[in-house]
Amino acid sequence: MLTFMKSFPYGQAALTMAGLAAASGAWLMTRRSEKTQADVRLWTFAKPHYEAYLEAVPAFEAAHPGARVEMQLVAGEAVTSRLQAAFWADLDVPDLVEVEISSAGSFFRGPLKEIGFVDLTDRIHREGLWDRLVQARFAPYTSRGRIFGLPHDVHPVVLAYRRDLAEKAGIDVNKIETWDDFIEAGRRYTIPNKRYMAEFPESDSSRFEGLLFQRDGGYFDQQGNCIMDDERAVESMKFYVPMVAGPNRIGSDLGGGQIFTRAVEDGYFLFMITPDWRSKTLEQDVPKMSGRMALMPLPAVRKGGRRTSTWGGTMIGITKKCQNPELAWALALHLYLNKQDLAQRFRDTNILAPDREAWTLPVYREPRPYWSNQPLGEIYTKLAPDVPFQYTSPYIGTAKGKMSEALIACVQYYNQRGERGFAPFVRTRLKQSADEVRRLMKRNPFME
Amino acid sequence: MAANDLLPRAKRWNAQRVAPYVFIAPFVILFLVFGAYPLIKSLVLSFYITNGPKSSVFVGLQNFAFLLTDPDFHKATRNTAIYTFWSVFLQLPLSLGLALLLNARWVRGREWLRLAFFSPHLVGQVFVGVLFSVLFVPQYGLINQALHAVADVPLDTRWLANPQLIMPALVLTSLWMYVGFNMVYFLAALQAVDKELYEAARVDGANSWQQFWAVTLPGIRPVAIFVLLMSTIGSFQLFELPWVMLGRSAGADGAGLTIVMYLYQTGYVSGDLGYASAVGWMLALGLLIVSLAQLRITGGFKTG
CATH class of the missing domain: 3.40.190.10 (Periplasmic binding protein-like II)
Structure with a gap:
């Protein structure tokens, strides 16, 4: 060994460095990627959504003992490019992703079977969401008649x-x-x-x-x-x-x-x-x-x-890599349809959920001082059914x-x-x- | 006594024969993996239509044929060429002028001024893009305020929303960033020009202008050719500035769309890596032609 080290061209220092490089490289290659501890991982690009969901998640975790939710705020542009690249390369992707309306279509370019999101069409009809939510809002997240996202909003x-x-x-x-x-x-x-x-x-x-x-x-x-x-x-x-x-x-x-x-x-x-x-x-x-x-x-x-x-919109979709789609779906429903959270969220964001049942909440009739005491919620909810x-x-x-x-x-x-x-x-x-x-x-x- | 001298002659000869290969191996391996393979792969890809790397359909030369009739590629090429022309042909004289100025002995605080002019390059294109997006704001932006005060330019001039003004705005921004950078090359070249040649010229009765033409310019020619080539190649690869200043849409009417932006959009937004590869190869081909033409025109092929 010593002879080999001595015979290595340019001496022992170079050999040591080469050895260290090879060892660290091998360690990196064999190192397993750290698995997240979360059961459901969610990406969102909108800070108001992220902040609202942070408040809503503890109730979900309490209702699903043992389930742990991890949320990540990712820049809008990055959601599209990183997620698309991850879908293509079969890399690790989150379980649930919120996608902005103008980017959603870019995920539907390939054959239906290669779209990275779970087809939610049957589930949406089976659970009565098609009739419960504003139907117009499914359109931006639909490709070839199949729905790949649950709408977050109406945006009248x-x-x-x-x-x-x-x-x-x-x-x-x-x-x-x-x-x-x-x-x-x-x-x-x-x-x-x-x-x-x-x-x-x-x-x-x-x-x-x-x-x-x-x-x-x-x-x-x-x-x-x-x-x-x-x-x-x-x-x-x-x-x-x-x-x-x-x-x-x-x-x-x-x-x-x-x-x-x-x-x-x-x-x-x-x-x-x-x-x-x-x-x-x-x-x-x-x-x-x-x-x-x-x-x-x-x-x-x-x-x-x-x-x-x-004008505008967001969907939430379950990725095909999701290990527990039922839990992810339950979380999506909790975040998008839980009436108690929606009331507070409307106060925080002014965003009207597509769930018609939520529009009867008193929060929508509250006068808003900023808007000359007009009932902002009522103005938007009256127009919401007519959204194109x-x-x-x-x-x-x-x-x-x-x-x-x-x-x-x-x-x-x-x-x-x-x-x-x-x-x-x-x-x-x-x-x-x-x-x-x-x-x-x-x-x-x-x-x- | 070195460790190698202790080894038998045959082993030493073997080690000396292998040593060069061992030492160039890291570069060769990295080049093959990250240089040659992607190059060959992209060339192969350019003959396919793809939806990401998973689905692809062989289309032969169709991507290249489509490029020739693609109005967006034409627009990107035109924009890139215009940007390259203006940025290079404004940048180089300005850089040279600045270098001449800061090379003159009578200028006080030359070292500080050199640093000041070079410093915009240190901050990077993204920072510069954000900075100039704010400066170009209509009504309240510093540039409009200044132009309004000096030349009565309307305050609501929309530099980044008017298709006619987007390219001038990009060129202005790049000038701020690169003039000082290229100045450093010219400064180094100016300082390397033999002082005796100036003395000889003066003895022959040459005035300052004649000295510049007969001594300075020939003296800095190799550096000038290098700067010209690098600036041209850099300009053809423009991406970050318009991306930051104008967004994914490349501004009104796509007036800020460059070839690399288009390549990115087709490859990573639309998912057609095949078409993006074709765009990349056309860019490489264009750059090769322009560089060869520049070398030929400027006499860069001549040795000595």
């Missing part, structure tokens, strides 16, 4: 507005029933570069799509066909663009975060599209406006029409990007040429975007 949309400024400007919100009424009031109120009637962006389709859903339009139909150039989309675009372009624009936006806070405080825009979750964001990010804000239903496209839409369906596809991300491109092109056209030739341009541009999505879809050999 209303308009939030600066009540003090509206009153000062003589705008009577009770008289605004349709978008035509809204635009008419907006034209009187707006002073370009100083103040705008609404927070409507001209370069991304996030608000536009809410108005598209309001007209029962969307990116995909129930069968997954791309419909983003149908008549409803054309009409929505023709309606939306003049609100954010041209000499009579009434909408603008500045961005999110601190700048949004400043913009609301400064009265840069008066009305904001506000789903339930965003009403909490406003409360937290713009606290100075407490008592000066109010909510009103979305104006209808036509008198008597739908006064809401939807929002179908998804693995190509939803691409479709949203293409819709934004079409919006920008239409805004540029309208800024340069106005109404002249605008309608045919909208039709052609939307078709171009939709065809690009269809072309990608056609390449996918895995969707049976």
Whole structure:
């Protein structure tokens, strides 16, 4: 041994280092991955959800002796990329995962049998959840007729507005029933570069799509066909663009975060599209406006029409690697349907659960000082049954990007040429975007 | 006496023959596992449509054919080329100018200034991306406030939401980050230029400008070619800045979409590793062509 060490080129030190490297490498390779002690592991990307679940878990653990729940708060982008990679590589994944609505479709790209989530369709029907929850909210988590996620929320949309400024400007919100009424009031109120009637962006389709859903339009139909150039989309675009372009624009936006806070405080825009979750964001990010804000239903496209839409959402799914799906399902039901928790959660997050039975709780009728003592819960629950369906596809991300491109092109056209030739341009541009999505879809050999 | 000298001659000869292989083995093994294998695997993958690594269908050259007609790939290529052009052709003269300035003896506090100009590079692209996202904010951001005060630029100019302004914003950000970094290369090169050549030029009656053209530029040419190549390759690989500043959508109208971003989106968001591999190989091919062209134009192939 000593002779070998002495004969090793460049001496004993190099040999020792090589030996240590080999030994540590071998130790790492043979080392078993530490098994988690938890019986159910849950990933969520939303901090409010995480905090609410922390409070709800002890009751679940008490009701299921011996069961231990571990929760991890993971960044939204990471949930999608890490989970997808883990599904592909057969790596360790959590038992339950919350996925954001716009990412959910990306998990449904392959054959049904290769989707990493457990098919919940039969279980949902068997346990009566299909009738109990708002059915429209299953649509974003459904692929080829199979449901892979339980919806966390309804996210009906209303308009939030600066009540003090509206009153000062003589705008009577009770008289605004349709978008035509809204635009008419907006034209009187707006002073370009100083103040705008609404927070409507001209370069991304996030608000536009809410108005598209309001007209029962969307990116995909129930069968997954791309419909983003149908008549409803054309009409929505023709309606939306003049609100954010041209000499009579009434909408603008500045961005999110601190700048949004400043913009609301400064009265840069008066009305904001506000789903339930965003009403909490406003409360937290713009606290100075407490008592000066109010909510009103979305104006209808036509008198008597739908006064809401939807924006955002979350599902919870059980991964196929889950060792104890029954326990995971029980936890999902506990977190999503436990009435006592839902009451407190609504107070904490303003998010409306899709469980209709929960809407009768007194918490939904409580007046909210921030919203000029309006019963925020009642406003949202009244609109919730009318929330439109929002179908998804693995190509939803691409479709949203293409819709934004079409919006920008239409805004540029309208800024340069106005109404002249605008309608045919909208039709052609939307078709171009939709065809690009269809072309990608056609390449996918895995969707049976 | 060394340990090796104690061994019989045959054993010593054997050990000396094996030793080089033992010492290059770590690199060779790492290169084969993490370099050569992924390269070959990605080339093979580029002939498949995949849904992650599990499902794949052989499609021959279809991925490459699709690339040629893919508007998103065209957009990413165009954006990357524009970014590369502006960032390189603004960056290099600015870096050289700064290096000349900070090489001059009459500039006070040169050492501090060098550190100050180099320091943006120390913080990394993600930090710079976050910082400039705040600076470019409309209405209240520092850049708009300054431009409004100086040139009456509208306060609500949307640098990161207007497709026409996204690329200038990215180029400006990269300039802040890389001008100082490249300056260091030029400074080193400037200090290596033979001082006697300047003296000879002065004796021959050359003015400062003529000295720059006849002495400085030829003297720093090898470094300039290196910086040009590295900047071009770095620009073609742009990913973090637009990802942080503009998000997954790459900004309004995809105006900040770069080739590497597109590669990431197709591979890791859409799951088509085959198509992403094809994008990667096209990028490598493009880089090779651009680099060879640059070397040819700048005379980088000439020896001596």
